Amino acid sequence: MAESDYLDDEECAELIKPRKLINPVKSSKNHQELHRELIINQKRGITPHKPELQRVMEQRKRDQVVKQRKEAEALKKSDLEQELMKRQQRLEQIEQEKLDAEERWENTPEFVKMKGNLRRTRQEEGADVQVS
Structure with a gap:
């Protein structure tokens, strides 16, 4: 019989x-805890690392939902709140127009300002003569 190699x-x-x-x-210890956590998450169906595109799309979807909620809340404002908002906008617009007019007046040349002053004085003199 042949001898075995073992x-x-x-x-x-x-x-x-x-x-x-x-x-x-x-x-x-850290590796064991991480491995255990990954196994538990895999069983639950939670993936800790999502592709970048998927994360961006989910973020956009969340942003859209938040934006829609804000718009819905804006529409649900009471009549009083809406009226107050309109008045506030009108006041801001009037204030902005005043600032623009002052800025235009400051930027106008001196001779145009003087001419306007002369016209006003002539009109005032004419009004005094007619009243008397």
């Missing part, structure tokens, strides 16, 4: 038996 237990007793090396990363 060694008997008696002959192996003197040899060093190979063992699997320990991976220091896998044996660390």
Whole structure:
């Protein structure tokens, strides 16, 4: 009979038996906790890392929903609030027009201002003569 290439237990007793090396990363506490968390999330169907496009699309969808809610709230304002908003806008518009007129007056040349002053004085003199 042919001899086998395998060694008997008696002959192996003197040899060093190979063992699997320990991976220091896998044996660390942080790695084990992270691995456990990933497994739990996978079972629940939650993926921790989403593709960038998917994250952007979800953010846009959330922004649209928020915008629609704000618009709906704006429409639901009471009549008093709406009237107050209209008045506030009118007052702001009038104030802006006054500022624009003052700015235009400041930017006009001096001779145009003097001419306007002369016209006013002539009109006032004419009004005094007619009243008397």
